[in-house]
Amino acid sequence: MNPLRSVIAIQPGQPASDGAGVRLTRVIGGGGLERFDPFLMLDEFASDNPDDYIAGFPPHPHRGFETITYMLEGHMRHEDHLGNVGLLQSGGVQWMTAAxxxxxxxxxxxxxxxxxxxxxxxxLPAKDKLGDPGYRDIPASEIPRLTSQSGVEVVVIAGQFDDGQVRQQGAVQRPHTEPYLFDLHLPAGSHIAPRLPQGHRAMLYVYQGSLQLPGASPQSVAAGRLVRLSDQGELHLHSQDGARLLLIAGKPLGEPIVQYGPFVMNTREEIEQALRDLRDSALA
Known part of the structure; x- marks a missing residue:
């Protein structure tokens, strides 16, 4: 067996609030974004208390990146100044390019x-940050699902799933960052070895159950924790008691990251221009 991707860090998500007071868990976000390049933020929202989510996210701007919203349960309506309207329902994805x-x-x-x-x-790469914005609704029926030989269910949102036995193109392919986004459901006692391009930054977020990572120093990962992996090697995942997790991987851009709230550019001057454009109603 070839060398395995090693664990660089395991970190818990942090309680946070965004929008008009929506309670969530911020898994990635804040300082040190270059460690997760090309990913900038990952939030998990999970509540059956309407007080935690009912105020939602009223109109707000973005520039310089893409947002991917994956709904496990519930209904959320999207509207934007370009006239796009969409209803995100259980199992569906919204892929929005703010540009x-x-x-x-x-x-x-x-x-x-x-x-x-x-x-x-x-x-987004620097050359695309001021490109045309776009929006796509992807219902659950249009997102490929498969079951591996070991019984693992895979929802293939972006990229291509390949474990050497089954291969499946995802619902979305993006140039430059070449993202992989899978939702993996591992039954108790199952294992899976998804193939990822060497050099791709790779992360796992366990949101239910627990995951075991083999290697020289095997590690168990509980729900609510992000695993940041090395950029080289194979990936082998096991679960003794069952687990659900996101596998997130992408090609680093290696460009400067300057963020101010909902704007992510390459220089401070570009951020200042975004603020002027927002003030002058010339954001898009």
């Missing part, structure tokens, strides 16, 4: 029940 600018809202379409899902921010 030079988009102003949108994400509001719950429910007043009770569980709201559970994730939002991931994916950086």
């Amino acid at each position: 030079r600018g988009i102003i949108h809202s994400e509001m719950p379409e429910q007043e009770q029940g569980a709201m559970r899902g994730f939002q991931l921010w994916l950086n």
Whole structure:
């Protein structure tokens, strides 16, 4: 067997609040973003208390990156200044390219029940940061699902899943960052070895159950923790008692990252221009 990707760090998510007071767990975000390049933020929202999510995310701007929202349970409505309207439902994905600018809202379409899902921010290369914005709704029926020979269910959102036995193209392919985004459901006693390009930054976020990572120093990862892996080697995942997790990988851009709230550019001057454009109603 070839060398395995090693564990660089295991870290818990932190309680946070965003939008109009939506309670969530911030898994990635804040300082040290270069460690996760090309990913900028990962939030998990999970509550069956409407007070935690009902205020939603009223209109707000973005520039310079893409947002990927994956809904496990619940209903959220998207509207933006370009005229796009979409209803994100259980199992669906919204892939929004902010690029030079988009102003949108994400509001719950429910007043009770569980709201559970994730939002991931994916950086854009400098040459595309002021390109055309875009928006795509991907219902659950259009997202490929497969079951591996060991019984692992794989939701292939982006990239290509390949474990040497089964290969499946995902719902989304993106140039430059070449992201991989899988939702993996490992039954008790199962294992899986997804193939990832060498050099891709790779992370795992366990959101249910527990995961075992083999190697010279085997490690067990509990729910609510992010695993940051090395950029080289094979990836082998096991679960003794069952686990659900996101596998996130992408090609680093290696460019400067300057963030100010909902704007992610390469220089401070570009951030200042974004603020002027927002003030002058010229964001997009």
